[in-house]
Amino acid sequence: MSLAFLFPGQGSQAVGMGQDLIEAFASAREVFEEVDEALKQKLSTLMRDGPEDQLTLTENAQPALMAVSVAVMRALEREFGVAIDKAAFVAGHSLGEYSALAASGAISVSDTARLLKLRGQAMQRAVPVGQGAMASLIGPKTDLALAEEAAKAGAEVGVCVVANDNNQGNVVISGEKAAVDWAIEKAKELGARAIPLNVSAPFHCPLMQPAADEMAEALAEAAISAPRAPVVANVTARPTNDPEVIRGLLVEQVTGRVRWRESVQWMAGEGGVTRFAEAGAGKVLSGMVKRIAPDAEAVPLNGPADLEAFAKTL
Template sequence: MTLALLFPGQGSQSVGMGAALADAFPSARSVFAEVDEALGQNLSQLMREGPEDQLTLTENAQPALMSVSVAAMRVLRTEFDFDLAKATYAAGHSLGEYSALCAVGAISLADTARLLKLRGQAMQRAVPVGRGAMASLIGPKTDLALAEEAAKAGSEVGVCVVANDNNNGNVVISGDKAAVDRAIEKAKELGARAIPLNVSAPFHCPLMQPAADEMATALASATIVAPSVAVVANITARPETDPEVIRRLLVEQVTGRVRWRESMEWMAGEGGVTRFAEIGSGKVLTGMAKRIAPDAESTALNTPEELEAFATSF
């Protein structure tokens, strides 16, 4: 068995996430307390009690999702003696790449929290509200080629690119609102369904360059060491362990495409992964894994019971 650990991205947040872990395990509470201290913010209370509209804000959702993922990993290791060496790869969707890097020791928890807080704020500052948009192209005819054709049509009136290649049947486009609207029309002509996303900014497109510049400055002074488990990067869809390469790719990731389908295909194929475990909040990546790599086992680990069952399965 070859194991890969997966870490969810924005959209998986929900009020109450992490509460069961905090109630059950001191190790989880210590993670949430450390994040609160690093940010100078009672993020753990916001996660537990809401309100949802505040938790959903990008600058809160990003460090919150990371903290739940890292808390779950700490519970696995501290409470259930899970050996991280059992994993061959780790990967995270967009902000989840930071969760993965923190979980495997490449970036400290406090630094990861601060970087993600800044990342969320910088992404929000990069584009005035209302100028940008994102849309999910879905349906059996939807694949990367269809999405790129739709984005090409959109780019005739503004910035429009493929932002997230999640899996066949689910590809996200991003850019100027007028351009995304044009791309939606084209996608429908090509046989896809198109759903505008309720997001505060057009992530993973060239309009995010001001945010990438901010992150380049912040990451230049951040301490990054070689991870204990290779992290499959969104930008390359390949495992990376060199700290300087990781630093550069985290900057490129702000404007670049999340190559999730390719990452999963590489892990399930050349990487030989037979078991995927999604660590943290929600089951979004588990659903994608089952579609991309149906022959592999895929499990979401959200609750104390799920974590215990997973740890004792080795």
């Protein structure tokens, strides 16, 4: 049985996430302490107590979600002897790619926390609030071709692109608000439902270029080594373990499309993965895997009981 570890992205955060891990495992507690120290911020207290609107801020949500994911993996290894290199591949959705790199030892937890804090701030700075928008196109008729057609119509008004190709029935568009609004109307004509997303900025579109420039500068200084398992990158949907390639892909990822459907299809097909384990908060990616690769097994690893049960099956 070939295994891949997956790491969730923004939207999976919730007040209280990771608390049962902290209470159960000293190894998980260490991760939260490392992140607090790196950021000179009591992020762990915000994660435990809220308020939710502060946790949801991009600059807080991104390092917080990474902390939970890495805590899961560290507890798996220390408490149950399941190392990340048991996996054939690792992959993360958007910011989850940073979690995958931290968990696989390519970037230190402290550096990852600082990079994600900056990434969140840079994305927020790139576009004034209210000028950008994102929308999720959903429904049985929704596929990449429909979303591309809707985005093309929006692009006649302003910047509008497909940002996240999540799975059949769930594709996200991003860009200038007027353009996204226009694309929403086109998508409805084509038979999709459209839900405007409550986000602070239009992620994964060309409007994020100022954020990509900031990240390029920060990543140029970051120490990156080969991950212990190849990382299937968002922008290529293919694996790599080359530190310099990873550095470049993380910059591209800020403005580039999250090719999640293709990533999972590749792992379940050519990659031979039959089991996906989602390490971190929530189970969004597990749901996506079931829609993309119905023959594969998908298990969310959220709390101590999940980790113990999972370890027993290996």
